[in-house]
Amino acid sequence: MAITALRPMSCLGIMALALGCSLGLAGAAEAAPDAKLLAAAEKAQPALIETLKEMVLIESGSRQVDGLLKMAALVEGRLKALGAETERRKATAGAGADIVLGVFKGAGKRKIMLQAHMDTVYGPGILDSQPYKIDGNRLYGPGIADDKGGLAVILASLQILKDAGWRDYDTLTVLANPDEEVGSMGSGELIASLADRHDVVLSFEPTAAKSIVKGEPLLLGAAGIATATMDVKGRAAHAGAAPELGRNALIELAYQLLQTKDLAKEIPGVTLNWTELNTTGPRNQITEKAQARGDVRITQPGAEKKLDAALQAKIAAGKLVPDTETTVKVEIGRPAFLAGDKGRALGEKAQGIYREIDRELGLTPMTGGGTDAAYAARSGKATVVESFGLAGFGYHAKDEYIEIDSIVPRLYLVTRLLTEIGKQ
Ligand SMILES: [Zn+2]
Structure with missing residues (x-):
């Protein structure tokens, strides 16, 4: 597989x-x-x-x-x-x-x-x-x-x-x-x-x-299979000289992953496991962009839409790092x-x-x-x-x-x- x-x-x-x-x-x-x-x-x-x-x-x-x-x-x-x-x-x-x-x-x-x-x-x-x-x-x-x-x-x-x-x-x-x-x-x-x-x-x-x-x-x-993708846009800054000018996308992403990791457990017929992470880097820069992807399995048709709505609501409910922007989407593969x-x-x-x-x-x-x-x-x-x-x-x-x-x-x-x- x-x-x-x-x-x-x-x-x-x-x-x-x-x-x-x-x-x-x-x-x-x-x-x-x-x-x-x-x-x-x-x-x-x-x-x-x-x-x-x-x-x-x-x-x-x-x-x-x-x-x-x-x-x-x-x-x-x-x-x-x-x-x-x-x-x-x-x-x-x-x-x-x-x-x-x-x-x-x-x-x-x-x-x-x-x-x-x-x-x-x-x-x-x-x-x-x-x-x-x-x-x-x-x-x-x-x-x-x-x-x-x-x-x-x-x-x-x-x-x-x-x-x-x-x-x-x-x-x-x-x-x-x-x-x-x-x-x-x-x-x-x-x-x-x-x-x-x-x-x-x-x-x-x-x-x-x-x-x-x-x-x-x-x-x-x-099961049907879908992919959840969460993107955070922050602001780059020198990690040594002026970190306070940055807005760390990785930290915000980590926060949102914790906020959403159990969301699917309340929705019948769908599971979500966050499994992949990418950031812009480099190490000496406050992270400008970060992305996580998750594996979604669907055993009730339409359950992925409920998951998508729950994810949107959760990220709209609040953020940890001010001035960052988070988006999330659920894309269906095989039904x-x-x-x-x-x-x-x-x-x-x-x-x-x-x-x-x-x-x-x-x-x-x-x-x-x-x-x-x-x-x-x-x-x-x-x-x-x-x-x-x-x-x-x-x-x-x-x-x-x-x-x-x-x-x-x-x-x-x-x-x-x-x-x-x-x-x-
Ligand atoms: Zn086969």
């Missing part, structure tokens, strides 16, 4: 560690599995692993445009081969890579979108220190879980459904973006507007490995993701499908990480559920891997769930 200036990063590695997850009802009456789909899922595993390997061997950090364009070519080529009308769109911000869209037209009623991202958190040369490799049930490589596993599940699921002749949808859209790990600033609006034209959005971030949490859970909520009742209902349907193959599927209500599902669910129009990707661990960290034995259950889940959605 990298952190840049305005853009805290996403990702769901910590999902597993956050707030627990509820497992499906073991022992509930099971339906028999769809034998054809299950057999097809089993048969698809080797090809999925090949695809995964091909993707992992393309280094595609969020700022590696060459690698991202190679990923886009791979994904677009596969979608075309599956019969999609494809399109590239330039991300509207960031490194200048492409978003890939693939649209399938079917014979049914529902409009369904599947989304995953092509970028990783790693820098150039990562394959030298963290190569693709297999070890027992684990397949290692940079980005293999987050989120190349998600892309591979989408492509393999669509192949299975194509082979089965499934066309029970009006529109099936696949979106692969190149900037999720840097906040989706160049693709988030497209995700939000496209999602509004679909009934259901399945998002394919990874789920957690079994050593971290049981039940390969789907995700129903994630909060709240799947709501309809998302939970879809998650429960997915739990039933996992039970058909004697597996339990967890539903995690909320994580502190960010996700593109938040853009898809922003207006509340589409039903959105997250984490249909493969089970894994080590993303945003080291020795990232997926669990091979999560491949068949995920393919079965996604293909069965899509056929169920198509019937509705």
Whole structure:
């Protein structure tokens, strides 16, 4: 989980560690599995692993445009081969890579979108220190879980459904973006507007490995992320010869930070932690300008506005250093993701499908990480559920891997769930 200036990063590695997850009802009456789909899922595993390997061997950090364009070519080529009308769109911000869209037209009623991202958190040369490799049930490589596993599940699921002749949808859209790990600033609006034209959005971030949490859970909520910035303008003066002529911005900033550090605790659905500090310097000058930045997490939409109002009121209430000027602002990055009742209902349907193959599927209500599902669910129009990707661990960290034995259950889940959605 990298952190840049305005853009805290996403990702769901910590999902597993956050707030627990509820497992499906073991022992509930099971339906028999769809034998054809299950057999097809089993048969698809080797090809999925090949695809995964091909993707992992393309280094595609969020700022590696060459690698991202190679990923886009791979994904677009596969979608075309599956019969999609494809399109590239330039991300509207960031490194200048492409978003890939693939649209399938079917014979049914529902409009369904599947989304995953092509970028990783790693820098150039990562394959030298963290190569693709297999070890027992684990397949290692940079980005293999987050989120190349998600892309591979989408492509393999669509192949299975194509082979089965499934066309029970009006529109099936696949979106692969190149900037999720840097906040989706160049693709988030497209995700939000496209999602509004679909009934259901399945998002394919990874789920957690079994050593971290049981039940390969789907995700129903994630915190939104914002940045609080406080600026103080004082007056410079010689720190030795005439300090009394200065107005120390650093001292005033320290005062305002103490005044505001607990403000969010009184506002439901938002947290604020001041984490960064910058001053103009130099050491021998009374500080003219000082700035602090804070990490804001939002679990109730709109709570950041209440925090902003409380911050404005607090700094207006008084100052320690006369003649200084303090301003503060809260800028939202990725919004909060709240799947709501309809998302939970879809998650429960997915739990039933996992039970058909004697597996339990967890539903995690909320994580502190960010996700593109938040853009898809922003207006509340589409039903959105997250984490249909493969089970894994080590993303945003080291020795990232997926669990091979999560491949068949995920393919079965996604293909069965899509056929169920198509019937509705
Ligand atoms: Zn991700």
